[in-house]
Amino acid sequence: xxxxEKRLQFPIDxxxxxxxxxxxxITQYGGPDGELSASMRYLSQRYTMPYREVAGLLTDxxxxxxxxxxxxxxxxxxxxKNLSVEEIEKQGFAPYYVDHTLALWPQAxxxxxxxxCQFQSKGDVLTDLFEDLAAEQKARTTYDNILRxxxxxxVCAPIRFLRAREIVHFQRFGEALRIVQEKLDPVNFYQxxxxxxxxxxxxxxxx
Amino acid sequence: xxxRQPMSPQYNTxxxxxxxxxxxxxxxxxxxxxxxxxxxxxxDSDAVAYIKQYITILCRLRQEYASLYDPLSIYDAxxxxxxxxxxxxxPLPWEGGCN
Numbered sequence: 001x002x003x004x005e006k007r008l009q010f011p012i013d014x015x016x017x018x019x020x021x022x023x024x025x026i027t028q029y030g031g032p033d034g035e036l037s038a039s040m041r042y043l044s045q046r047y048t049m050p051y052r053e054v055a056g057l058l059t060d061x062x063x064x065x066x067x068x069x070x071x072x073x074x075x076x077x078x079x080x081k082n083l084s085v086e087e088i089e090k091q092g093f094a095p096y097y098v099d100h101t102l103a104l105w106p107q108a109x110x111x112x113x114x115x116x117c118q119f120q121s122k123g124d125v126l127t128d129l130f131e132d133l134a135a136e137q138k139a140r141t142t143y144d145n146i147l148r149x150x151x152x153x154x155v156c157a158p159i160r161f162l163r164a165r166e167i168v169h170f171q172r173f174g175e176a177l178r179i180v181q182e183k184l185d186p187v188n189f190y191q192x193x194x195x196x197x198x199x200x201x202x203x204x205x206x207x
Numbered sequence: 208x209x210x211r212q213p214m215s216p217q218y219n220t221x222x223x224x225x226x227x228x229x230x231x232x233x234x235x236x237x238x239x240x241x242x243x244x245x246x247x248x249x250x251d252s253d254a255v256a257y258i259k260q261y262i263t264i265l266c267r268l269r270q271e272y273a274s275l276y277d278p279l280s281i282y283d284a285x286x287x288x289x290x291x292x293x294x295x296x297x298p299l300p301w302e303g304g305c306n
Contacts, residue, residue: 006298007232057246
C-alpha cells in the first residue's frame with residue numbers, strides 16, 4: 001500500500017510560464033522513457049521476481065518514480081499556469097490545449113498517448129533487469145536532451161536532480177543484476193528462468 | 208514560533224517554514240537514497256546505523272513541522288493541536304512558492 005505526503009521530493013517554484021518548454025517536458029510525464037512508464041514497469045515486474053532483495057528494490061525505486069511523476073506534473077503545471085489564449089497560440093500549445101485545456105494528461109512530447117507498450121514486464125529476471133538498466137539510461141538521455149533546450153534555472157534544478165536519480169537507479173539495478181547472476185548457473189545464465197522454472201518440479205529444464 | 212494560517216499572506220513567504228521544509232526534504236532524500244543502497248547491501252552495518260540516525264532526525268523534524276504548520280501526512284496530524292482538519296486545507300505541493 002502507499003501513503004501520500006503533501007510535499008514534493010525536490011522543491012519546484014517556477015516563476016516564468018513557458019508552454020513551449022512544457023510541451024517538451026511533458027514527455028517525462030507520459031512518454032516512452034517517462035516517469036509513469038518507469039514506475040509501472042518496476043511495480044509490475046516485482047510480483048514474480050523470485051529474489052526478495054530485487055523485488056524490494058523494484059518496489060522502492062518504483063515508489064520513488066511516482067514521486068518523480070508528481071515532480072514532472074508540477075513542472076508542467078507551473079509552466080502552463082495562467083497562460084492567456086494569445087500565449088497558448090504563440091507558444092504552440094493550442095493542439096494540447098484544445099483537448100486538455102491546462103490539465104495534465106500523460107503523453108509524449110509528440111502527442112502520442114501513454115501506452116503500456118512503452119515498457120515491458122517479461123517475467124524473466126535477466127530480461128527484466130536489462131530492460132530496467134536500459135530504461136534508466138533512456139530517461140537519463142531524455143533529461144540531457146531537455147537540459148540542452150531549457151535555460152530557466154528554476155526548471156533546470158529539478159531536471160538535474162531527476163537526471164542524477166536515473167544514474168543512481170542504473171547503479172542499483174546493476175548491483176541487482178550481479179546479485180541475480182551469482183545465484184544462476186555460472187556456466188549458462190539462461191539454463192532456466194528462475195521466475196518461471198524455479199519453483200516447478202515437473203519441468204525438465206532443470207536437468 | 209507563531210502558528211500561521213495557510214491562507215495568510217505570511218504563510219508562503221515564511222522563511223522559517225521554507226527552511227524547515229527544505230531540511231525535511233534533504234533528510235528524507237538521504238533516507239530514500241540509503242534505503243535503495245541497503246536493498247542491494249543489506250549487511251552494510253555502517254549504512255544501517257546511518258539511515259537509523261537520519262530516520263530519528265526526520266521524525267523530529269516532521270513532528271515540529273506538524274505542530275507549527277501542517278501535517279505532511281495524515282499520520283502526523285497527532286502532533287497538531289488544531290481542532291479543524293489541517294490536511295484538507297493545507298497547500299498542495301504543486302502550487303509552487305514554498306512547496
